[in-house]
Amino acid sequence: MRIDKLLYFLRFAKSRSIARKWAEAGHMRVNGRRIERCSQGVHEGDVLTMPLGESIAIVRVLALPGRRGPSLEARSCYERLDETLDASPASPLAALRFE
Template sequence: MRIDRLLCCLRFVRTRGAAQKLVEAGHLRVNGDRISRGSREIRVGDVLTFPLGSRIRIVEVLDLPQQRGPPRDAQACYRDLDPAGQSAIAADQLASQPQDAPQ
């Protein structure tokens, strides 16, 4: 399934056009590789990393939905690998710590 269609079916974005813009902006990674084309095929087991609002979402694809359905059905198709957004919080805390001066 194409990444732009998957993002829409999993209800991370409202439209396929919005998903396409997210992908073309270069903000999406699949298994750690930056993606810049909406035609990239996604398979079960792939890990997606992308910004959504003020959070960074990290999800594993468990199933490929056939169509955009209710939120409960969409949530059953992926597993949130960072449910509390701890990676974003940790990055903010690390950035706010003073750097040690070289000796």
């Protein structure tokens, strides 16, 4: 599945065009590799790293959604890996913030 479509279906982006701009900005990573194309393929088990507001979101794709459904349906398709990380200014994660 394309990264822009996935971000839209998982409700990270309000529209697919916004998701496309995020992917083409070059601030996202799939399995640690920087992406610059909105057509980048994403598969189950891939780890996405992306700026989300003032923090960084790290998610593992558990399943590829078939549609943009309700938020509970979307949340069942990914797992947040960054919830246990310390987001204090002294943490190593703070140095990775995207502009």
